[in-house]
Amino acid sequence: MHMIVDAVTGPPTLLLTAALVVAAGFWLLVAVGVTTPQAFDSDADLEAWGMGGVPVALALSLLTLFAWLLATGVTVLLDAHVPEGPGAGLLRLPALAGALFAAWRLTRFFVRPLHRLLPDEPGPSR
Secondary structure (H helix, E strand, O other): OHHHHHHHHOOOHHHHHHHHHHHHHHHHHHHHOOOOHHHHOOOOOOHHHOOOOOOHHHHHHHHHHHHHHHHHHHHHHHHHHOOOOHHHHHHHHHHHHHHHHHHHHHHHHHHHHHHHHOOOOOOOOO
16 A cells, blocks of 8 residues: 555656546536536637547546556556666656556547537537
């Protein structure tokens, strides 16, 4: 458990931990009713990134969650199998970049089916 806490609160995973806390706070505000998941839709278009068709907050929250999980896992594996030293610290940055790339691919994979469940335009009123 100590290795996981060190991985979550250490560099560079700490950046993703902070982003995950912000995303969790946003979804808590959505659950309470202070804001809506579509609050950021007019600000960004994620079609070019392959994540369009769902609220921007949902796509970025999924991206953050997947990146955090992957980066934490890779950091724990590096801590367990790579001896301490400057080389171990230098391996964390490419691991973070790889986690972000894999998280982007996973998010694209999971957003496609969600697009059918969450249409862009509301249906006609009756």
